[in-house]
Amino acid sequence: MSQGVTKLIHKYLRHDKKFPHVWCPGCGNGIVLGALIRAIDRIGLEKDEIVLASGIGCSGRMPVYVDFNTLHTTHGRALTFATGIKLAKPSLTVIAIMGDGDATAIGGNHFIHAARRNLNLTAIIINNQIYGMTGGQSSPTTPYGSYATTAPYGLIEHAFSIAELAVTAGAPFVARGTVYHVETLEDLVKKAILKRGFAVVEVISNCHVQYGRRNNMGDPVTMMKWMRDHAIRVEKASSMSIDDMEGKFTIGVLADVEKPIYTEEYQKIREGAIKGRPTGGPGHG
Amino acid sequence: MSARKGQKRVLLQGNEAIVEGALAAGCRFFAGYPITPASEIAELLSMRLPLAGGTFIQMEDEIASIGAVIGASLAGVKSMTATSGPGFSLMQENLGFACMAEVPCVIVNVMRGGPSTGLPTNPSQGDVMQARWGTHGDHPVIVLSVSTVQDCFEITILAFNLSEKYRVPVIILSDAVVAHTREVFTFPHAREIQIVDRALPSMPPEWYIPYEDSPSGVPPMAPFGEGYRYHVTGLVHDVRGFPTQRPEEIKALINRLFRKITQGFHEIQKVQRFMLDDADVSVIAYGSVSRAARQAVKEARREGVRAGLLQLITLFPFPRSSVESVLKQCRGVVVPEMNVGQISREVKRVNRWECKVEKYNRVDGRLITPKQIRQLIFKLGT
Ligand SMILES: Cc1ncc(C[n+]2csc(CCOP(=O)(O)OP(=O)(O)O)c2C)c(N)n1
Ligand code: SF4
Numbered sequence: 001m002s003q004g005v006t007k008l009i010h011k012y013l014r015h016d017k018k019f020p021h022v023w024c025p026g027c028g029n030g031i032v033l034g035a036l037i038r039a040i041d042r043i044g045l046e047k048d049e050i051v052l053a054s055g056i057g058c059s060g061r062m063p064v065y066v067d068f069n070t071l072h073t074t075h076g077r078a079l080t081f082a083t084g085i086k087l088a089k090p091s092l093t094v095i096a097i098m099g100d101g102d103a104t105a106i107g108g109n110h111f112i113h114a115a116r117r118n119l120n121l122t123a124i125i126i127n128n129q130i131y132g133m134t135g136g137q138s139s140p141t142t143p144y145g146s147y148a149t150t151a152p153y154g155l156i157e158h159a160f161s162i163a164e165l166a167v168t169a170g171a172p173f174v175a176r177g178t179v180y181h182v183e184t185l186e187d188l189v190k191k192a193i194l195k196r197g198f199a200v201v202e203v204i205s206n207c208h209v210q211y212g213r214r215n216n217m218g219d220p221v222t223m224m225k226w227m228r229d230h231a232i233r234v235e236k237a238s239s240m241s242i243d244d245m246e247g248k249f250t251i252g253v254l255a256d257v258e259k260p261i262y263t264e265e266y267q268k269i270r271e272g273a274i275k276g277r278p279t280g281g282p283g284h285g
Numbered sequence: 286m287s288a289r290k291g292q293k294r295v296l297l298q299g300n301e302a303i304v305e306g307a308l309a310a311g312c313r314f315f316a317g318y319p320i321t322p323a324s325e326i327a328e329l330l331s332m333r334l335p336l337a338g339g340t341f342i343q344m345e346d347e348i349a350s351i352g353a354v355i356g357a358s359l360a361g362v363k364s365m366t367a368t369s370g371p372g373f374s375l376m377q378e379n380l381g382f383a384c385m386a387e388v389p390c391v392i393v394n395v396m397r398g399g400p401s402t403g404l405p406t407n408p409s410q411g412d413v414m415q416a417r418w419g420t421h422g423d424h425p426v427i428v429l430s431v432s433t434v435q436d437c438f439e440i441t442i443l444a445f446n447l448s449e450k451y452r453v454p455v456i457i458l459s460d461a462v463v464a465h466t467r468e469v470f471t472f473p474h475a476r477e478i479q480i481v482d483r484a485l486p487s488m489p490p491e492w493y494i495p496y497e498d499s500p501s502g503v504p505p506m507a508p509f510g511e512g513y514r515y516h517v518t519g520l521v522h523d524v525r526g527f528p529t530q531r532p533e534e535i536k537a538l539i540n541r542l543f544r545k546i547t548q549g550f551h552e553i554q555k556v557q558r559f560m561l562d563d564a565d566v567s568v569i570a571y572g573s574v575s576r577a578a579r580q581a582v583k584e585a586r587r588e589g590v591r592a593g594l595l596q597l598i599t600l601f602p603f604p605r606s607s608v609e610s611v612l613k614q615c616r617g618v619v620v621p622e623m624n625v626g627q628i629s630r631e632v633k634r635v636n637r638w639e640c641k642v643e644k645y646n647r648v649d650g651r652l653i654t655p656k657q658i659r660q661l662i663f664k665l666g667t
Contacts, residue, residue: 016525016527017527047514048510048511048512048514049510051509051510053356063516064516064518064527064528067514068514069509069510069514069515070514070515070516070517071356071359071509071516071517071518072516072517072518072519072520073352073382073519074352074378074379074382074519077348077349077352077379079352080344080348080349080350080351080352080353080356081352081353081355081356081359082356083316083342083344083349083352083353083356084314084316084352084353084354084355084356084357084358084359084360084364085356085357085359085360085509086356087314087340087342087353087356087357088314088340088356088357088358088360088361088362088364089360089361089362089508089509089510091510092360092509092510109345109346109349110345110348110349110352113344113345113349266335266340269335270335270336270338273332273335273336274335274336
């Protein structure tokens with residue numbers, strides 16, 4: 001283990017938390033955690049300023065290990081709690097970490113509304129295409145035809161593309177990465193945290209235990225190779241035909257636009273209301 | 286309360302008085318989703334909160350609303366939401382989170398007839414047991430009821446105070462009649478209002494153990510972002526907030542969650558005694574029904590029956606000792622409710638005396654009248 005990594009572990013992981021962690025050996029969640037910590041370190045944020053909020057799932061266990069203000073909410077609801085925290089204390093950097101089921105099944109409504117509302121939050125969704133924690137049931141991102149414990153004959157539903165969903169819902173910053181493209185991932189997470197507005201990073205990750213095993217990719221390396229072979233950088237994808245993109249997915253920044261931020265708009269409302277203007281908000285100066 | 290010099294008297298409806306009470310108590314965050322007959326609370330707060338430097342947000346549903354309320358409270362801001370039956374059902378899971386993680390918050394449920402979409406504009410008291418037991422698992426919770434506009438103001442302040450002091454969600458049960466009736470309301474002087482704020486840690490962050498036991502059983506609560514970095518979870522946790530499966534740690538947590546409330550019974554369990562000292566037949570009522578009951582008791586007295594009223598302000602933890610003293614003293618007790626009998630079961634459960642307990646119920650969306658209660662008083666009194 002390199003010295004740099006050891007230093008970061010000491011700086012950001014909790015000393016009073018009993019390790020080992022709950023994740024299976026080779027799980028992509030650890031790679032996402034690593035990318036997150038390096039991104040935070042590169043930005044130079046203080047640990048006190050950061051809130052890491054999660055939902056329920058394997059991904060949901062991430063906050064317990066890191067030395068920030070950490071919150072493990074209910075299944076699918078991380079963004080709602082994060083919204084309250086951010087509104088109450090806009091100076092905090094609030095990051096929500098979610099699973100694919102967490103963010104787009106039970107929490108799907110919160111996800112699209114958070115994207116539309118545009119608080120300055122960062123949402124990281126670890127998309128392992130399955131319900132990991134509960135033992136391999138299908139999720140809204142399980143590919144058509146795949147096998148899951150609740151799809152023993154093959155799945156007949158169609159998957160969400162999380163990043164595209166976020167773009168459509170209005171999120172001003174949307175990116176997709178994978179746990180294979182580690183440096184890109186770190187960079188995307190950093191950009192998302194620095195983005196002023198609701199920023200989404202979808203991370204394609206491996207759950208070789210609950211997804212891979214049932215779908216001819218029973219080990220992390222096979223799954224990573226699959227990511228390597230199917231991920232196309234957005235820049236390159238723009239010059240590719242629809243046929244060439246068949247079965248592939250893009251990685252990189254999918255959207256980066258400016259939009260008014262909720263907390264700043266609300267501050268204008270406060271000031272306007274106090275001055276006696278009935279509405280001091282958007283479009284009224 | 287009679288108005289004194291300099292006190293402001295206004296006409297308010299119950300929902301408006303809840304807003305005034307919340308603001309007076311220091312509430313600076315509201316998240317909600319529109320629903321009859323609670324919407325006025327959200328509407329008025331959307332106007333008032335920014336003026337007070339606070340925040341209002343309309344969320345995508347009630348699950349999100351209570352999530353945001355808990356989040357804001359974790360960041361140190363007194364927070365509230367308001368809803369009615371269908372929305373209250375959606376809030377149950379996160380209500381349990383607030384119990385488990387000990388996050389102060391106030392939830393107003395302006396009850397309407399149920400089940401399901403039920404009777405949106407008619408009063409009911411059908412959610413009493415849901416308020417107590419709606420979220421899964423053994424959990425402590427405080428449930429208060431309101432019967433007048435003045436109550437709405439005062440009980441909302443009490444709700445915030447208890448919530449802050451004991452770090453529990455407090456539920457206020459109102460109903461469509463209380464919510465929409467306009468009555469004269471007298472603002473108390475600011476100095477007459479007692480406000481309780483949650484205890485903050487007095488120790489430096491290195492010494493802070495977020496869920497440590499103490500004689501009160503209520504640990505000080507550090508707001509997020511002030512140097513006390515700790516973990517909050519809905520999983521059973523040890524004193525440091527980290528998930529645990531050790532039997533002794535599980536037991537210690539659950540026992541403390543209950544003990545902190547049990548130890549506070551003397552100040553949590555509020556009732557109002559009306560003409561009870563020599564009463565021989567009594568009414569036990571709460572919410573808007575207690576208004577009719579008060580009238581019925583007065584009328585019965587005029588006709589020579591020694592009647593009295595025990596009005597329950599706190600429904601849970603059930604004010605057992607106050608109820609017991611009435612049961613011990615009276616030969617009959619009437620429990621009128623706008624449901625099929627929820628508090629009457631509690632009353633019967635604690636009755637160890639000869640007292641005859643009669644329930645009286647209406648579930649047709651109409652109010653129970655003083656006349657109906659008076660007839661029952663006469664029946665038990667003769
Ligand atoms: C309301 C509710 N329903 C169901 C569950 C059970 N549950 C826990 S985790 C989970 C799914 C996890 O899958 P995902 O969100 O994709 O995260 P992963 O475990 O794969 O990281 C489910 C259904 C729950 N905790 N709460
Ligand atoms: S079940 Fe899957 S997602 Fe969960 S820890 Fe194991 S590999 Fe990771």
